[in-house]
Amino acid sequence: MADPIAVNLITGFLGSGKTTTIRRLLQTHPRDQKWAVLVNEFGEIGIDGALLDADGVAVQEVAGGCLCCVAAPAFTTGLNRLIRRKRPDRILIEPSGLGHPAQVIETLTGPLYRDILDVRATLCILDARHLSSPRHREHAVFADQIHLADVLVANKADLYSAEDELALEQFLLALDPPKTRVTRCRYGDIDPALMDVRRDGQRRAAFPEAHAFLVEAAASDGHSAETITSPWLLIEGSEDGYQRASWTIEQQHAWPKSALEELLSGLPGERVKGLFRTDHGWMAVNDRDWSPITEPDDSRARLVLIDCAKLPVSEVDRRLRLIEESARTSA
Structure with a gap:
């Protein structure tokens, strides 16, 4: 064995x-x-x-x-x-x-x-x-x-x-x-x-019933991004008092990093994570810090916002689409 x-x-x-x-x-x-x-x-x-x-x-x-x-x-x-x-x-x-x-x-x-x-x-x-x-x-x-x-x-x-x-x-x-x-x-x-380090098998949860997951709304009719083929997928949901919105986008052109930085730096979300093909190459953003990465196997752009307050989803979606349109017209 x-x-x-x-x-x-x-x-x-x-x-x-x-x-x-x-x-x-x-x-x-x-x-x-x-x-x-x-x-x-x-x-x-x-x-x-x-x-x-x-x-x-x-x-x-x-x-x-x-x-x-x-x-x-x-x-x-x-x-x-x-x-x-x-x-x-x-x-x-x-x-x-x-x-x-x-x-x-x-x-x-x-x-x-x-x-x-x-x-x-x-x-x-x-x-x-x-x-x-x-x-x-x-x-x-x-x-x-x-x-x-x-x-x-x-x-x-x-x-x-x-x-x-x-x-x-x-x-x-x-x-x-x-x-x-x-x-x-x-x-x-x-x-x-x-x-x-040896695991202590005697440790116990203080709140074992604490966790519950609820999907409130999904642009994909409740399916995950892995099961839906869409050039622009937006999913919203909530969990344990936190709201989240996630985008999966088939980028046709590299997006200007400066426009993305301007958008994401002004967001109120507690958690901001994303992957984008930019005019500086593939970049990852993690809590508004940017770093270059190798092109992922799945070359779609991705963005996740999480916060305990209501997220400005419509406004973020509108501005992302403007960035895509600008990149397309200037290509």
Whole structure:
């Protein structure tokens, strides 16, 4: 019988830096090992998956809802496909930033995978600046992502104020049970050895019934972006008090990066992520920070907005169409 596959769950709330952390780990993983990633996104469309796929690692995507509820069957299907087709030495699982990890851990450690997977530490990526926000501190999923983690990673530590550092220290002292390991980092740059910390099977969720997913409206009649072929697809929905809108667009021409920057920099959303073919090449935007990427296999433009307030969806859609029209007429 083959050795069990090492598995790590990497959780964290919106904007904590999960995908950046995973990309860092992939860049330094042992070259004699095959690693794979199972990624889940609330936004229906595969932005994180496309970024990771550009790193040349086997990626399986579960989009539209979180792994613990409506996407649960797709989770096991995707995981089985990764195991069967790639037979990796390690799998990193990235749930949605709004995903509750309890059911995922229960599935991974249950009888279905008991002899197949070696489930190791769950890592929670935390932006400690969120600890001063009641909206985060009082969110059940935020709390349980931390609660169920073996390792807590305080990411973006270079951005913390003295007040943030004090809030983090007080928060850590109050954790019961305490974390097995706590570390601070910048840009998701962590010690890979943290993944091999022993999992504590006694950790329990404080809010096991916290998560529910609801699709409010979808321009595709409720289907995901993977099942609909449309040159301009817009899907809206809500989850745990957060609104989201996601676009998948077949770009006919490169769009001016300056116009996209002007649009996205002025948006109120807590989460802004996208991939675009621009006049500067393929670019990824993550919380309004732009970086060049390799052209993804799926060459459609993608954009996801998430916020707790109502999003200006119609206005964003109108301006995106104006950018497309301008690019077309000037081509």
